[in-house]
Amino acid sequence: MESPPPSGTRRKIVELVGAALILLWRVLAVPFVQLRTDWLAIVAVFWVVTVLTERSKVRPWLTVGTMAILLAIYLTGQLPAAAAFLKATL
Numbered sequence: 761m762e763s764p765p766p767s768g769t770r771r772k773i774v775e776l777v778g779a780a781l782i783l784l785w786r787v788l789a790v791p792f793v794q795l796r797t798d799w800l801a802i803v804a805v806f807w808v809v810t811v812l813t814e815r816s817k818v819r820p821w822l823t824v825g826t827m828a829i830l831l832a833i834y835l836t837g838q839l840p841a842a843a844a845f846l847k848a849t850l
Contacts, residue, residue, distance in 0.1 A: 786798055
């Protein structure tokens with residue numbers, strides 16, 4: 761027998777607990793200095809904020825800002841590696 765889908769408030773609580781557990785795991789697993797560049801911690805914080813700011817006018821800007829931060833983290837890690845690879849092959 762399937763359980764009914766969670767109600768609005770219950771769904772929010774379940775989502776917040778899930779995001780908080782992921783964030784707690786990252787805080788315990790990653791050195792504090794590196795948390796600002798830990799993409800999983802950033803996504804967990806984004807998840808918490810999106811649950812709390814449902815249907816907010818700020819939400820699209822928050823999404824754009826978060827994705828820009830994640831892109832910057834990706835590029836700072838990948839561009840040096842790509843440059844080194846291209847230098848070695850050319």
